Every structure is written in structure tokens, then in C-alpha cells.
Amino acid sequence: MSPANKMLPPGEQAAVLSASAGILCTGDEYTGPDGLRCCSYCHGHREMRVRLLGRERIVPVLCNCQVEERDKREQEMKLRDFQLKRERLREEGLEDKGYYEYCFAKDNKRNPQMKHAYTYVENWDRMKAEGKGLLIWGGTGTGKSFMAGCIANALIDQCVPVMMTNFARILNKITGTFGDERNQIISRMNHNSLLIIDDLGIERNTDFAMEQIFNVIDSRYRSRKPMIICTNLELSELKNPQDVDHERIYSRILEHSICIKCNGISFREENAKKTMEEAVKVFR
Ligand SMILES: [Zn+2]
Structure with missing residues (x-):
């Protein structure tokens, strides 16, 4: 299930906000006390600060649910590739x-x-x-x-x-x-x-x-x-x-x-x- 599908009802969003003392940005994210975007579900960061060419920049990162979602998609793609390859082998070989x-x-x-x-x-x-x-x-x-x-x-x-x-x-x-x-x-x-x-x-x-x-x-x-x-x-x-x-x-x-x-x-x-x-x- 994607984070967007797991939208919390407004009451619970408020609880999440008060728990993390952050400010709600959009939908499934809020800005944490460190000023970086966080996930409303796993509370992992979706941004991090890096130094690039001597300057500090904020770059996007995946929170745990996004990593999970990405791994699941990759697994599904692998399985689909495997099934396609198998059927191609059967068609060509038999x-x-x-x-x-x-x-x-x-x-x-x-x-x-x-x-x-x-x-x-x-x-x-x-x-x-x-x-x-x-x-x-x-x-x-x-x-x-x-x-x-x-x-x-x-x-x-x-x-x-x-x-x-x-x-x-x-x-x-x-x-x-x-x-x-x-x-x-x-x-x-x-x-x-x-x-x-x-x-x-x-x-x-x-x-x-x-x-x-x-x-x-x-x-x-x-x-x-x-x-x-x-x-x-x-x-x-x-x-x-x-x-x-x-x-x-x-x-x-x-x-x-x-x-x-x-x-x-x-x-x-x-x-x-x-x-x-x-x-x-x-x-x-
Ligand atoms: Zn998350």
C-alpha cells in the first residue's frame, strides 16, 4: 500500500503532528523540528542535508515506506521478467x-x-x-x-x-x-x-x-x-x-x-x- 493510500484521518494526523512537534506540509508529509520533510507514517526523513561543492544542500531521500514500496515494485518486475523469459523459452524450445x-x-x-x-x-x-x-x-x-x-x-x-x-x-x-x-x-x-x-x-x-x-x-x-x-x-x-x-x-x-x-x-x-x-x- 502506498503512503498516499494510507492517509490518516484528520484526528490522527493531528496526533502525529503533536507527537513529532512538526508542521504539516502536504498530505502524507510534515516538516520536522530540524526543518526537513518527514513521512507521516514511518516518521522517517524524506530529505537530508549534504555538503556539495562547499555549500549545504537539501536532497530528497526515501523514507522506510518508500523503500518498501520501491523494493516491492522491483520484486514484481523481477517476477514478471522471469515469467516472460520462461514463456519465451517454452515457445522457442518446445x-x-x-x-x-x-x-x-x-x-x-x-x-x-x-x-x-x-x-x-x-x-x-x-x-x-x-x-x-x-x-x-x-x-x-x-x-x-x-x-x-x-x-x-x-x-x-x-x-x-x-x-x-x-x-x-x-x-x-x-x-x-x-x-x-x-x-x-x-x-x-x-x-x-x-x-x-x-x-x-x-x-x-x-x-x-x-x-x-x-x-x-x-x-x-x-x-x-x-x-x-x-x-x-x-x-x-x-x-x-x-x-x-x-x-x-x-x-x-x-x-x-x-x-x-x-x-x-x-x-x-x-x-x-x-x-x-x-x-x-x-x-x-
Ligand atoms: Zn514513510
């Missing part, structure tokens, strides 16, 4: 609007592997310092993207720059670009403290795709920043790749990743079942 929905608040606690997502976020500072990522593998619809998305949103909530994308999107962006432009796309991804790539292994295995996937993974690997990869591939396939092109991609991922198998209930199947049951109810 390349699919569907990822916005993947958050711990929506965890139905039925996938025991989700504990790793909580642990990763809790230990983020260490994970970041050590460049430790996750390799989340398992069948389709077992909650891999949800797990990764929860980590993305929880870190973005703390204003950590995270990018969550997939190789199909990366390849789309890269196709038709050359040299510096292509390098810039990859280096922009690496500005993020965490890079999450959903669905490694579903893209076409063309030479171009393989080369670009290698470039993305290798450049991330050399940046020593963590990445999280979700894949439908079996861990045995990743550990025993079919050829040297796959080997050089997978070995870089495995070197700095904690491997988590998502083998829970197939969420998509379950959701489909639920939708079906609801549809049946409607048609009854």
Missing part, C-alpha cells in the same frame, strides 16, 4: 505444442520409470556439470516422450533453456541449407543447456539423414552439454549397431547417457481403449 502438456502435474503415477525423470530434474546442476543425459528406450507409446517432456517443462519452469524436437523436424530445417547456414541451425540447438531429441530411429536411413544425425549428435557431444534421446530401438541394437555409420552415432549417445527402459503399460493403447469405451457409452 517445437511441438503437444509437448506443453507433458508435465509432472499430469503424471498419473502409473509408470514406475517416471522416478528417473524426477531424479534427473532434482539433480540437474550435477547432470549439467557432468554433461550427463538420458537414453530413454522402449516400445511405442510407453511414455518415453511424456517422461522427456516432463523434464523439459520442469527445467523451463526454472528458466533453463531446453530444446525438445525430433529428427524429422531437424532434417526438415537442414534440408536445402548449406555451409554456415546449416552450422548455425546446429549451433543454435547447442545454445540450449539441454537438448531433447524425441524418436531417434524412425527417420529414413538415407545417407543424407545419417550424415545430418551424426552432425547433430557429434556437435552436441563435443559441446559437452547433456542430451536426452528417446528411441524405439532396443538397447541391444544401439550397443551392437549394424554398421559403422550407426556405430559412430550410437556410441556418442551411449557414452554420456544413463539408459532407462520404458516398459510400462502402453499409454497410447490405454488411451485408445478409454476413448473407445467413452465412444461406446455415447452411442448407447
Whole structure:
């Protein structure tokens, strides 16, 4: 509440005046016995005498309530800046609007592997310092993207720059670009403290795709920043790749990743079942 809003009724103003033996100036101020303006609420000075170039001058100062008011405004501005930054990070970092929905608040606690997502976020500072990522593998619809998305949103909530994308999107962006432009796309991804790539292994295995996937993974690997990869591939396939092109991609991922198998209930199947049951109810 600002001092102006805390105007005292006339009777109380008189009491304040007699207590401080001053003269009322305007509204919430009075002139104290030392001739300086004072606050009617906290009785702090709003002016002080200073010597400037050999002459005494009176300069304005903030009383306690004004300091409080200023600090409160600064806090509010900081909070607003933080919220704006957070939403900008989410908009720039989550390349699919569907990822916005993947958050711990929506965890139905039925996938025991989700504990790793909580642990990763809790230990983020260490994970970041050590460049430790996750390799989340398992069948389709077992909650891999949800797990990764929860980590993305929880870190973005703390204003950590995270990018969550997939190789199909990366390849789309890269196709038709050359040299510096292509390098810039990859280096922009690496500005993020965490890079999450959903669905490694579903893209076409063309030479171009393989080369670009290698470039993305290798450049991330050399940046020593963590990445999280979700894949439908079996861990045995990743550990025993079919050829040297796959080997050089997978070995870089495995070197700095904690491997988590998502083998829970197939969420998509379950959701489909639920939708079906609801549809049946409607048609009854
Ligand atoms: Zn005051």
C-alpha cells in the first residue's frame, strides 16, 4: 500500500503532528523540528542535508515506506521478467505444442520409470556439470516422450533453456541449407543447456539423414552439454549397431547417457481403449 493510500484521518494526523512537534506540509508529509520533510507514517526523513561543492544542500531521500514500496515494485518486475523469459523459452524450445502438456502435474503415477525423470530434474546442476543425459528406450507409446517432456517443462519452469524436437523436424530445417547456414541451425540447438531429441530411429536411413544425425549428435557431444534421446530401438541394437555409420552415432549417445527402459503399460493403447469405451457409452 502506498503512503498516499494510507492517509490518516484528520484526528490522527493531528496526533502525529503533536507527537513529532512538526508542521504539516502536504498530505502524507510534515516538516520536522530540524526543518526537513518527514513521512507521516514511518516518521522517517524524506530529505537530508549534504555538503556539495562547499555549500549545504537539501536532497530528497526515501523514507522506510518508500523503500518498501520501491523494493516491492522491483520484486514484481523481477517476477514478471522471469515469467516472460520462461514463456519465451517454452515457445522457442518446445517445437511441438503437444509437448506443453507433458508435465509432472499430469503424471498419473502409473509408470514406475517416471522416478528417473524426477531424479534427473532434482539433480540437474550435477547432470549439467557432468554433461550427463538420458537414453530413454522402449516400445511405442510407453511414455518415453511424456517422461522427456516432463523434464523439459520442469527445467523451463526454472528458466533453463531446453530444446525438445525430433529428427524429422531437424532434417526438415537442414534440408536445402548449406555451409554456415546449416552450422548455425546446429549451433543454435547447442545454445540450449539441454537438448531433447524425441524418436531417434524412425527417420529414413538415407545417407543424407545419417550424415545430418551424426552432425547433430557429434556437435552436441563435443559441446559437452547433456542430451536426452528417446528411441524405439532396443538397447541391444544401439550397443551392437549394424554398421559403422550407426556405430559412430550410437556410441556418442551411449557414452554420456544413463539408459532407462520404458516398459510400462502402453499409454497410447490405454488411451485408445478409454476413448473407445467413452465412444461406446455415447452411442448407447
Ligand atoms: Zn514513510
